[in-house]
Amino acid sequence: MAKRTGEKYLSILLAAIKIFARYGYHRTRVSDIAREAGVADGTVYIYFNSKEDILISLFQEMMEQFVQGLQTELDACGNAEEKLKKLIHYHLETLEKQPDQAKVTQLELRQIDQSINEGISRPLMDYFQMIEEVIKEGQDTGFFRPEINVRTARKVIFGAIDEVVTSWVMSKKPYSLSNLSEPVFSLLSRGFLI
Amino acid sequence: MAKRTGEKYLSILLAAIKIFARYGYHRTRVSDIAREAGVADGTVYIYFNSKEDILISLFQEMMEQFVQGLQTELDACGNAEEKLKKLIHYHLETLEKQPDQAKVTQLELRQIDQSINEGISRPLMDYFQMIEEVIKEGQDTGFFRPEINVRTARKVIFGAIDEVVTSWVMSKKPYSLSNLSEPVFSLLSRGFLI
Amino acid sequence: MAKRTGEKYLSILLAAIKIFARYGYHRTRVSDIAREAGVADGTVYIYFNSKEDILISLFQEMMEQFVQGLQTELDACGNAEEKLKKLIHYHLETLEKQPDQAKVTQLELRQIDQSINEGISRPLMDYFQMIEEVIKEGQDTGFFRPEINVRTARKVIFGAIDEVVTSWVMSKKPYSLSNLSEPVFSLLSRGFLI
Amino acid sequence: MAKRTGEKYLSILLAAIKIFARYGYHRTRVSDIAREAGVADGTVYIYFNSKEDILISLFQEMMEQFVQGLQTELDACGNAEEKLKKLIHYHLETLEKQPDQAKVTQLELRQIDQSINEGISRPLMDYFQMIEEVIKEGQDTGFFRPEINVRTARKVIFGAIDEVVTSWVMSKKPYSLSNLSEPVFSLLSRGFLI
DNA sequence: GATGAATGAGAGTTCATTCAT
DNA sequence: AATGAATGAACTCTCATTCAT
Numbered sequence: 024m025a026k027r028t029g030e031k032y033l034s035i036l037l038a039a040i041k042i043f044a045r046y047g048y049h050r051t052r053v054s055d056i057a058r059e060a061g062v063a064d065g066t067v068y069i070y071f072n073s074k075e076d077i078l079i080s081l082f083q084e085m086m087e088q089f090v091q092g093l094q095t096e097l098d099a100c101g102n103a104e105e106k107l108k109k110l111i112h113y114h115l116e117t118l119e120k121q122p123d124q125a126k127v128t129q130l131e132l133r134q135i136d137q138s139i140n141e142g143i144s145r146p147l148m149d150y151f152q153m154i155e156e157v158i159k160e161g162q163d164t165g166f167f168r169p170e171i172n173v174r175t176a177r178k179v180i181f182g183a184i185d186e187v188v189t190s191w192v193m194s195k196k197p198y199s200l201s202n203l204s205e206p207v208f209s210l211l212s213r214g215f216l217i
Numbered sequence: 218m219a220k221r222t223g224e225k226y227l228s229i230l231l232a233a234i235k236i237f238a239r240y241g242y243h244r245t246r247v248s249d250i251a252r253e254a255g256v257a258d259g260t261v262y263i264y265f266n267s268k269e270d271i272l273i274s275l276f277q278e279m280m281e282q283f284v285q286g287l288q289t290e291l292d293a294c295g296n297a298e299e300k301l302k303k304l305i306h307y308h309l310e311t312l313e314k315q316p317d318q319a320k321v322t323q324l325e326l327r328q329i330d331q332s333i334n335e336g337i338s339r340p341l342m343d344y345f346q347m348i349e350e351v352i353k354e355g356q357d358t359g360f361f362r363p364e365i366n367v368r369t370a371r372k373v374i375f376g377a378i379d380e381v382v383t384s385w386v387m388s389k390k391p392y393s394l395s396n397l398s399e400p401v402f403s404l405l406s407r408g409f410l411i
Numbered sequence: 412m413a414k415r416t417g418e419k420y421l422s423i424l425l426a427a428i429k430i431f432a433r434y435g436y437h438r439t440r441v442s443d444i445a446r447e448a449g450v451a452d453g454t455v456y457i458y459f460n461s462k463e464d465i466l467i468s469l470f471q472e473m474m475e476q477f478v479q480g481l482q483t484e485l486d487a488c489g490n491a492e493e494k495l496k497k498l499i500h501y502h503l504e505t506l507e508k509q510p511d512q513a514k515v516t517q518l519e520l521r522q523i524d525q526s527i528n529e530g531i532s533r534p535l536m537d538y539f540q541m542i543e544e545v546i547k548e549g550q551d552t553g554f555f556r557p558e559i560n561v562r563t564a565r566k567v568i569f570g571a572i573d574e575v576v577t578s579w580v581m582s583k584k585p586y587s588l589s590n591l592s593e594p595v596f597s598l599l600s601r602g603f604l605i
Numbered sequence: 606m607a608k609r610t611g612e613k614y615l616s617i618l619l620a621a622i623k624i625f626a627r628y629g630y631h632r633t634r635v636s637d638i639a640r641e642a643g644v645a646d647g648t649v650y651i652y653f654n655s656k657e658d659i660l661i662s663l664f665q666e667m668m669e670q671f672v673q674g675l676q677t678e679l680d681a682c683g684n685a686e687e688k689l690k691k692l693i694h695y696h697l698e699t700l701e702k703q704p705d706q707a708k709v710t711q712l713e714l715r716q717i718d719q720s721i722n723e724g725i726s727r728p729l730m731d732y733f734q735m736i737e738e739v740i741k742e743g744q745d746t747g748f749f750r751p752e753i754n755v756r757t758a759r760k761v762i763f764g765a766i767d768e769v770v771t772s773w774v775m776s777k778k779p780y781s782l783s784n785l786s787e788p789v790f791s792l793l794s795r796g797f798l799i
Numbered sequence: 800g801a802t803g804a805a806t807g808a809g810a811g812t813t814c815a816t817t818c819a820t
Numbered sequence: 821a822a823t824g825a826a827t828g829a830a831c832t833c834t835c836a837t838t839c840a841t
């Protein structure tokens with residue numbers, strides 16, 4: 024039923040990022056988004072099924088771009104170690120450059136009933152998949168410890184990066200996020216122990 | 218204004234954990250909680266200021282217990298390495314034993330407007346503090362790499378554990394959570410590289 | 412924010428007069444008015460900001476018509492004495508012909524917090540102004556006693572008429588109100604003394 | 606059921622005058638009055654049947670005193686003209702000396718559903734009676750015009766005084782109220798005409 | 800008599816969504 | 821496709837009143 028293409032689709036999406044980031048998901052009215060996008064309230068429902076659908080679509084569009092961009096970057100890397108380093112950097116850098124998106128991703132998106140959310144978890148799965156592939160490659164090529172459980176490792180990596188971003192968003196961003204990619208990588212790759 | 222002690226305070230809190238875990242924060246009506254607790258709707262407002270206050274108080278009570286229990290455990294450990302291992306294990310084990318609390322902490326709690334939430338971040342700070350102290354101790358005693366930035370390390374550790382728990386909660390818990398403490402510790406302490 | 416024009420605006424206003432007069436302001440539910448007006452509950456809030464706003468708007472619309480009609484009548488009078496007579500008669504006659512409005516004006520309107528009510532006092536001021544102008548004219552043309560304080564005189568006149576109406580409304584109207592205009596005028600113009 | 610005597614009865618009444626005058630009837634909570642009176646919430650219900658009953662009792666006590674005092678004053682007057690003059694003065698002076706009571710009488714009392722209020726109209730009737738008796742006496746003794754309808758005259762007199770007081774209360778009392786008794790009497794007794 | 804914790808009915812208002820134009 | 825007026829379900833919170841102690 025939802026159209027999901029066209030100029031107005033984009034205006035609404037851009038308006039939504041802005042307004043969600045400013046007021047938060049629950050405090051945002053659909054009419055606020057419509058006004059910011061310069062369309063009528065009803066028009067929003069030509070392009071989206073619901074208010075929640077806007078937020079989810081937002082995330083999907085972002086993830087699609089993110090995953091594509093990440094793939095390109097990874098393809099240019101020589102080995103798994105480089106790839107992991109690149110992945111961390113790309114994640115942090117992308118969100119640093121788009122603070123509204125970062126706010127929506129780290130805070131607003133989590134206000135949606137997680138119980139069902141196919142719409143959120145599916146696009147994430149693609150990213151998770153990529154992380155796991157990097158790990159597997161690292162094991163196959165003898166860079167990473169072979170006894171590591173891939174799935175657990177992925178959770179640790181993603182959780183670490185995600186928390187670093189969340190901290191940054193909540194702290195109102197007084198420091199560079201992408202500068203943290205090196206220490207995060209170092210921690211994850213070499214660990215704490217001497 | 219809110220009373221915050223007494224038998225009914227506890228009944229309401231226990232009822233809220235159960236109901237929030239079952240239906241989710243937004244789908245829960247205050248009257249649902251009141252009914253489960255066996256009190257009148259109005260009684261809830263003698264002990265709590267608002268529906269949101271219930272959720273936050275829930276978290277605060279849980280964190281207080283958690284932090285206390287963790288402190289006891291850490292005090293019994295010989296060195297920082299052990300402490301870190303214990304911390305990870307305690308975090309996973311505690312939530313595994315209280316799946317309702319885990320659900321509320323990992324999913325429902327994040328549906329509250331993060332923008333203001335002193336009530337959520339303050340108790341977390343205490344936990345963050347403890348993690349950072351373990352790291353510092355590890356550095357002082359020569360177990361952990363001294364060049365590591367303590368704050369970043371804390372985010373990596375907490376993020377990793379938190380993501381492991383979230384995954385478990387969302388997966389409907391078909392596997393043991395506490396069994397993951399060993400691999401998570403191994404990853405964080407030794408890293409990926411061979 | 413409130414629209415304040417259109418067909419439905421009027422339906423709601425008319426419904427409100429009827430229902431307020433029948434049940435009283437506090438016992439009337441917004442949904443009662445909506446049903447009587449044949450609109451949805453929410454529609455009321457497109458045209459009015461609040462339940463109180465309906466009552467105040469009601470009064471404002473009535474006063475606007477009242478003041479306009481009165482002006483026309485006064486313009487047709489030859490002198491101040493005639494004007495005062497006409498004013499009293501017009502006031503009593505108007506409310507006698509609109510018993511629902513009379514009830515709302517004399518009883519329900521006064522149940523609103525007087526502390527703030529700009530919305531009530533402003534329209535009244537216009538009427539007070541007209542009364543005072545009649546008095547001044549009477550003094551200028553040598554009909555009325557020149558030493559009389561205009562403001563006090565206005566209060567006496569308005570208070571007298573208002574009380575006569577209130578008595579009539581509370582007595583459930585078993586007698587003609589407009590028939591009292593002659594004796595009221597006589598009392599106010601000539602006084603008690605022989 | 607209500608006790609209506611005793612030390613606490615009085616404390617509650619005095620507290621109520623103060624709080625009603627300050628916050629208005631509807632914005633006052635029974636617990637506010639109880640706190641001000643230094644008693645428990647439940648105690649209020651030993652002495653009064655309801656919140657409305659407090660307000661009405663307040664008025665009744667005031668009117669009883671008022672009517673008694675007025676009677677004493679009138680008894681000391683030589684003739685009906687003097688009595689009318691005294692009555693107006695006494696009314697204005699009494700409320701001027703008790704501004705909290707004035708506020709409650711002129712504004713808060715009218716927020717009660719007038720439709721039924723026996724409790725308000727009965728005490729008023731006594732006062733109305735007294736006014737009418739003064740008028741009759743004036744007619745009998747040849748001071749007042751005999752053709753005047755007593756009831757209408759009473760409404761005109763009471764309405765005039767009442768409006769003068771209401772204006773004063775709403776204006777936040779920047780002028781002397783009792784000073785107006787002379788001009789009001791002059792207007793009512795001699796009228797407007799030259 | 801006095802207390803105050805507990806009750807629970809009650810309604811104004813919001814806003815996502817629809818649909819006639 | 822676009823509009824925006826209209827809909828009506830949904831729900832938190834207040835507070836007068838009660839009653840066991």
